[in-house]
Amino acid sequence: MLNIITAFHVExxxxxxxxxxxxxxxxxxxxxxxxxxQSISLTISxxxxxxxxAAVIYSASLKPISKNDCWINIGIAGHPSIExxxxxxxxxxxxxxxxxxxxxxxxxxxxxxxxxxxxxxxxTANYPSGSAVDMEASxxxxxxxxxxxxxxxxxxxxxxxxxxxxxxxxxKQKIKAMIQDNIHCVTDILSKLENLTTDAQDSKIxxxxxxxxxxxxxxxxxxxxxxxxxxxxxxxLMPDAMPDLNYCIGLKNANKILNYLSxxxxxxxxxxx
Amino acid sequence: MFNRLYMERGIATDPLxxxxxxxxxxxxxxxxxxYSEVFNKKAQNFRIQKTSPGLILAKKNNKFINPAPPEYGxxxxxxxxxxxxxxxxxxxxxxxxxxxxRSANYVLFVNxxxxxxxxxxxxxxxxxxxxxxxxxxxxxxxxxxxxxGFMQYLLPQISGISNLVLELRTKSTQIRSLLAMPPxxxxxxxxxxxxxxxxxxxxxxAPDVNRRLSAIRKLQAxxxxxxxxxxxxxxDSNMETIYEEFxxxxxxxxxxxxxxxxxxxxxxxxxxxxxxxxxxxxxxKLFLSPLKNANKMVSYNEDIKKRLLAFCYEQIRLxxxxxxxxxxxxIPE
Numbered sequence: 001m002l003n004i005i006t007a008f009h010v011e012x013x014x015x016x017x018x019x020x021x022x023x024x025x026x027x028x029x030x031x032x033x034x035x036x037x038q039s040i041s042l043t044i045s046x047x048x049x050x051x052x053x054a055a056v057i058y059s060a061s062l063k064p065i066s067k068n069d070c071w072i073n074i075g076i077a078g079h080p081s082i083e084x085x086x087x088x089x090x091x092x093x094x095x096x097x098x099x100x101x102x103x104x105x106x107x108x109x110x111x112x113x114x115x116x117x118x119x120x121x122x123x124t125a126n127y128p129s130g131s132a133v134d135m136e137a138s139x140x141x142x143x144x145x146x147x148x149x150x151x152x153x154x155x156x157x158x159x160x161x162x163x164x165x166x167x168x169x170x171x172k173q174k175i176k177a178m179i180q181d182n183i184h185c186v187t188d189i190l191s192k193l194e195n196l197t198t199d200a201q202d203s204k205i206x207x208x209x210x211x212x213x214x215x216x217x218x219x220x221x222x223x224x225x226x227x228x229x230x231x232x233x234x235x236x237l238m239p240d241a242m243p244d245l246n247y248c249i250g251l252k253n254a255n256k257i258l259n260y261l262s263x264x265x266x267x268x269x270x271x272x273x
Numbered sequence: 274m275f276n277r278l279y280m281e282r283g284i285a286t287d288p289l290x291x292x293x294x295x296x297x298x299x300x301x302x303x304x305x306x307x308y309s310e311v312f313n314k315k316a317q318n319f320r321i322q323k324t325s326p327g328l329i330l331a332k333k334n335n336k337f338i339n340p341a342p343p344e345y346g347x348x349x350x351x352x353x354x355x356x357x358x359x360x361x362x363x364x365x366x367x368x369x370x371x372x373x374x375r376s377a378n379y380v381l382f383v384n385x386x387x388x389x390x391x392x393x394x395x396x397x398x399x400x401x402x403x404x405x406x407x408x409x410x411x412x413x414x415x416x417x418x419x420x421x422g423f424m425q426y427l428l429p430q431i432s433g434i435s436n437l438v439l440e441l442r443t444k445s446t447q448i449r450s451l452l453a454m455p456p457x458x459x460x461x462x463x464x465x466x467x468x469x470x471x472x473x474x475x476x477x478x479a480p481d482v483n484r485r486l487s488a489i490r491k492l493q494a495x496x497x498x499x500x501x502x503x504x505x506x507x508x509d510s511n512m513e514t515i516y517e518e519f520x521x522x523x524x525x526x527x528x529x530x531x532x533x534x535x536x537x538x539x540x541x542x543x544x545x546x547x548x549x550x551x552x553x554x555x556x557x558k559l560f561l562s563p564l565k566n567a568n569k570m571v572s573y574n575e576d577i578k579k580r581l582l583a584f585c586y587e588q589i590r591l592x593x594x595x596x597x598x599x600x601x602x603x604i605p606e
Contacts, residue, residue, distance in 0.1 A: 067318075091277065092303050103303065103311045105378075106277060107325040114277075114301050149318040196321050229555060236556035269510030270562045272474040 001063070002190055003071045003144075004042040005055050007136050010172045011075045012044050014180040027062055030055045038063075049095070049119055049139025056143035068197040070152045071144040072189065076175055077117060077134040077157035080127035084165055085178050087185040088132055090117035090155040095138035096128075097121055102141040105151040108192035112185050117155055125166060132157055152193060158182050205242060206231045212245055219254040227254075230261045237268050274362075274420070277327035279303045279311050279378070284332050289383045293330060293420065307331070312359070312376045320553045322377035323364060328420075333357075333382035337391035341407055344601045347461070347500065347534040349405030349438055353395060356411035357382050357423050363413060363444060364477040366559050367505050370411065372546025379417070385426050396437050409442025409463070416445040425450045432457045440500060444479040446488040456496035461533045463500030464489055468519035471507045475559060486526040498533040503589070504601060505540035506581050508562050508573055516585050524592040535593055538601030539581055541572035579605040 006012040009031070015021070019040050021033035031044040041062075045055030052073065060069075082088065091114040093102040106114060116131040119138035127133055137155045144153045158178045161167035210231055214224060234243060243264070248257045278300045284290050285304075294302055305311055308331035341352035359380040360370055371377075382388075396404050408414045418424055424441065428451075431437055440461045451462065467475065469482045480488075489499050501523070509515055523529075540559070542550070544566050551560040563574045572578060586604045 091301060092305075101305065101310055103279070103305070103314070105317065105322055105327070107322055109276065109325075116303070145314075145316040149316050149321065150314060151318055151321040153316075196324065232556050233561050236558070237561055265561075266563060270508065270558050271510045272507070272558055273470050273509070273511065 001038065001066065001069050002040045002193070003056075003059055003069060004040065004186075005045050005052060005059065005071070005073045005136070005140055006042065007045055007047055007052065007075050008175075009044055010175045011179055012042055013176055014183060015042055015074065015186065018183050018186075024062070030058045032059060032062065045136065045140075048121070048135050049137075049142075051139070052136035053139035053143040056140055056147070060143075060147050065147055067148065068152070069148050070190075070193040070197065071140070071148055071154070072186070073137055073140040073144075073155045074179070074186065075134060075136060075157060076160035076170070076178065077132040078125075078127055078161040078167055079115070079132040079159045080129065080163050082113065082115070082132070082159045082162065084159055084162060085181060086113060086159045087182040088113045088115045088117070088157050088159060089185075089189070090115065090132070090137060090157065092116040093137045093141055093155060094118045094128075094131065098138075100138065100142075102138070102145065103150065104141070104154050106154070107151050108189075108196065110188055110192060112156070112188065117157060123167060125161075127163060132159065151196060154189060154193075156182075156185060156189060203235060206235055209242060209245060213248060213257060216249055217252065217254055217257065223254045223258060226258055227261075230258065230265060234261065234265055237265065237270065275300065275328045275379075276325055277301065277303060279305050279308070279327060279329040281308055281329075281331050282306055284330060284383060287332075287383055289385070289422075290330050293328075293381075293383075296420070297328075305329075308380050312374070312378060312380055315375065317375040319371050319375060319377045319549075323371075326360065326377045326379055329378050329380045331380055331382055332384050333387065337388050338395050338406070341405075341410075344538070345407060347405060347438075347440065347536065347599050348403075350402035351395075351399050351404045352407065353404065354407040354410040355388055355392070357385065357388055357408070358412035358417065358421065360411070361413045362416045363479040365444075365479060366475040366477065366550075366554065366557055367507070367540055367542070369542055369546050369550075371553065372542065372549040379412075381417075381421055385423060389427060389430055392431065392437070393434065396434050400436060403436050403438060405438045405440065407440045407442065409440070413443050413445055414441035415443040415447045415451075415462075418445070418447045418450055422450075425454075428454065428457050428460055432459065434459065442502060444476065444485060446480045446484050448488050448492055451492060451497060452495055456498070458498075461498045461500045462489075462492055463502050463534070463536075465502045465504065466519075466523065467503075467505075467507060468515045469522075470515060471509065475507065483526075486523065489527050493528050493531055499527070499531070500533050501535045503535065503537040503585065506537060506585055507540055507559070508577050508581055512581060513584055516588055520585075520588040520592060529592045532593060532597055534597050534599055535589055536599045536601055537582070537585055537589065539573055539578050541570055544569050544571050547571040578602070 033042045043059040045051040089112045118131045
């Protein structure tokens with residue numbers, strides 16, 4: 001699942017519209033939206049790194065955690081020199097007050113500009129040299145990196161102010177338009193991250209056999225995991241001769257089935273040719 | 274080669290760092306205080322990172338030279354290893370680095386002179402012993418040579434150390450810099466080799482075996498000492514035929530009388546590394562082989578190990594003198 005965290009509703013709105021997200025009315029600690037396919041979630045954190053950190057944990061708590069979940073913090077940021085309306089992807093995030101650093105691993109090719117990003121506690125017009133500046137990224141990363149891996153956690157910021165154009169001149173319409181104009185950056189990252197997390201899916205034949213065994217016979221949670229692993233191995237070694245389902249069910253016992261499958265698997269010669 | 278470059282702030286003016294940064298001028302340089310900030314972070318996935326690793330330029334401050342594991346050895350009195358680089362551009366399925374490190378980024382320690390000084394010091398401290406140094410434990414010794422130039426720096430400097438032997442372990446065919454210099458008498462270029470069918474399945478991104486054998490031929494013709502590292506030996510249900518053809522092929526392609534040393538050992542991994550790697554590739558045939566876990570090491574079942582070792586040892590003896598063969602495990606009677 002792609003999990004988006006924005007600070008404000010105005011930053012979220014173009015994303016909600018583009019991805020056709022619907023509000024989860026029963027979860028309202030932080031306003032959260034999902035698409036019908038349950039593949040994209042968006043949570044609005046409010047201003048600041050503490051809120052961002054809490055919003056990540058809240059969003060993660062609403063569903064089973066997967067190591068393949070992607071997390072993106074999207075919002076506006078200042079930068080001393082980058083042109084307003086330009087999207088940047090953070091390749092380093094510095095927490096100004098704690099001096100802690102994060103290094104999001106951008107392992108995909110993208111045309112989006114990469115830049116360091118400094119998270120500050122108060123709005124500022126003093127832009128750190130060569131770095132974008134925001135108020136959420138470090139809090140977002142401190143929580144998200146407990147849940148997923150650094151290759152799948154990113155901060156996408158749209159430059160909203162710089163030395164020649166103060167953040168004081170921003171308004172909701174401008175912010176909304178900046179996000180809207182950069183939706184293609186979000187979809188670009190999304191597709192790249194999807195490619196990274198495409199694990200071998202459980203094939204239909206494996207899942208059919210798995211289901212046919214666990215429906216009539218009691219398997220504990222760990223036995224179910226073991227069964228799935230064995231079936232995957234079986235499929236890798238003997239894709240043309242899957243286990244005899246009737247014989248397995250006839251054994252009437254999870255342990256006996258697992259032993260039978262393991263023994264047969266171990267007998268099969270391994271050949272790399 | 275890389276899409277991102279990290280650099281420790283303290284080495285920004287180092288000439289080698291400048292040279293590498295200039296070479297990759299199109300990349301953003303990301304500064305860090307210490308390489309471990311990037312490399313050792315917990316929340317990293319080696320597999321995902323391996324799709325596109327970055328390069329981290331760093332300075333090593335201690336532990337330049339380490340004692341080699343006991344089974345490492347090609348006849349020296351004292352065995353050491355050193356790692357001027359961490360991680361490898363190849364992606365061999367059996368490689369322990371995948372289990373040892375969280376990050377697939379490459380770390381290059383740029384203070385080459387400190388490595389050299391420490392090598393010299395160790396040799397002086399053991400002046401009555403032959404000291405063997407192994408490079409290529411945590412990286413491939415030659416694969417990144419066009420970027421690092423480490424061996425170009427080191428080799429001319431160690432040639433005069435009489436009690437030193439240096440082994441460069443590699444699968445690379447980046448031998449241009451070696452061919453451009455006179456052979457160093459106390460240096461062994463040791464090539465890791467697998468039968469072609471197995472290499473195709475397991476040695477991802479590495480040059481195929483014929484190219485490695487071709488590199489060996491060129492180095493032999495230029496007077497370099499060559500080692501063959503038949504490690505790991507991989508079990509296949511057709512292993513006798515595969516390995517018989519493999520050793521015959523090697524013997525037909527290189528000068529067998531002019532080989533410094535041959536080591537052989539079966540596939541084995543510390544169990545913690547094995548668990549991590551097998552988790553990345555649960556259905557890879559390597560991990561579906563008949564393996565056992567004993568004494569915190571995962572290796573082939575005893576009968577397979579014996580069969581594989583004994584067979585390959587006898588095959589090697591058909592073509593090479595006994596005194597150049599150094600098994601990493603006890604050869605069964």
